[in-house]
Amino acid sequence: MFTVDIHSHFFPKLSRSQGKLLDSNHGPWLEIRKNGKGMIMTGASEFRPVYDACWNAERRIEEMDRCGVDVQVVCATPLLFGYSKPPKIAHDWAEMINDMAVDLCSENSSRLKPMAQVPLQDVDLASRLVTKAKADGHVGVQIGNHVGDHDLDHPHLIEFLQHCAREDMPILVHPWDMLGNERMNGYMLKWLVAMPAETQLSILSLILSGAFEQLPMNLKICFAHGGGSFAYLLGRVDNAWEHRDIVRKDCPNVPSSYIDRFYVDSAVFSLEALRLLTDVMGDRRIMLGTDYPFPLGEKEMSSLLRSHPEFNESQKLRMLGLNASEFFSIDFH
Ligand SMILES: [Zn+2]
Numbered sequence: 001m002f003t004v005d006i007h008s009h010f011f012p013k014l015s016r017s018q019g020k021l022l023d024s025n026h027g028p029w030l031e032i033r034k035n036g037k038g039m040i041m042t043g044a045s046e047f048r049p050v051y052d053a054c055w056n057a058e059r060r061i062e063e064m065d066r067c068g069v070d071v072q073v074v075c076a077t078p079l080l081f082g083y084s085k086p087p088k089i090a091h092d093w094a095e096m097i098n099d100m101a102v103d104l105c106s107e108n109s110s111r112l113k114p115m116a117q118v119p120l121q122d123v124d125l126a127s128r129l130v131t132k133a134k135a136d137g138h139v140g141v142q143i144g145n146h147v148g149d150h151d152l153d154h155p156h157l158i159e160f161l162q163h164c165a166r167e168d169m170p171i172l173v174h175p176w177d178m179l180g181n182e183r184m185n186g187y188m189l190k191w192l193v194a195m196p197a198e199t200q201l202s203i204l205s206l207i208l209s210g211a212f213e214q215l216p217m218n219l220k221i222c223f224a225h226g227g228g229s230f231a232y233l234l235g236r237v238d239n240a241w242e243h244r245d246i247v248r249k250d251c252p253n254v255p256s257s258y259i260d261r262f263y264v265d266s267a268v269f270s271l272e273a274l275r276l277l278t279d280v281m282g283d284r285r286i287m288l289g290t291d292y293p294f295p296l297g298e299k300e301m302s303s304l305l306r307s308h309p310e311f312n313e314s315q316k317l318r319m320l321g322l323n324a325s326e327f328f329s330i331d332f333h
Pocket residue numbers: 007009174224291
């Protein structure tokens with residue numbers, strides 16, 4: 001069954017001096033260690049252990065073959081966004097990372113598809129770079145779910161989303177820069193609690209602000225990690241909309257009616273959660289996403305979806321690859 005993983009990351013072989021182009025003290029770079037291991041560094045500090053799938057196309061293909069993944073859409077990690085930096089610096093940085101993504105994917109261009117990043121703090125630069133990235137062969141653009149205190153319903157970000165719709169450039173929204181930082185220092189709580197909340201916040205910011213009313217129907221936008229807490233809490237949101245006018249003041253239709261305006265990936269790591277997600281979103285709105293090759297990703301890529309006892313063949317066909325091939329205009333075979 002044709003299988004496309006729409007949520008995978010790479011981390012290029014950035015030297016420490018290249019990292020300084022973004023931030024002279026805490027710039028991200030890669031320390032390559034023995035036996036195919038590496039450490040993503042921020043300045044002199046260790047950030048995350050990784051292995052060579054982050055920068056080695058051959059290793060990726062080997063693991064995709066093992067798991068039956070035909071195509072991977074490959075994007076950078078949010079650590080590389082640079083949204084808090086001066087726009088010109090972040091723009092030149094994004095261009096460099098985008099070129100590195102193209103280079104990596106060019107090693108097997110039918111199986112690896114690059115997804116760009118942009119300096120989202122500057123809507124004009126970001127929009128221009130989307131246009132360039134599309135011309136350079138990027139199949140989509142990954143954006144963080146917020147820029148500082150601006151959620152996706154901020155006028156500049158809506159302008160950016162409208163630009164992407166005009167360019168027919170698909171968007172993957174990835175949570176990052178998580179809320180509640182000071183209370184989530186241990187146990188990866190930022191990833192386990194705040195990340196799903198960030199994603200839900202972004203989806204609700206588009207729904208409840210009425211932003212979807214300003215966005216064209218052809219906008220292709222997908223939220224990572226199954227949309228975070230969204231599916232589980234949608235009933236709560238609908239109930240609030242029914243009973244409190246402050247919830248529905250900018251949102252003309254019941255929140256659950258907007259689920260046909262966006263997609264989510266399948267990275268929820270449990271059969272029950274994936275069933276709930278499918279019940280809420282429908283099998284046309286879910287695409288395989290693994291978060292490969294990071295430690296919190298799906299180790300046996302696509303196995304959760306592939307092995308689900310309650311999905312029929314046509315549902316699996318859609319969620320494993322057909323939806324993604326339509327979303328990213330990737331040839332289906
Ligand atoms: Zn991810």
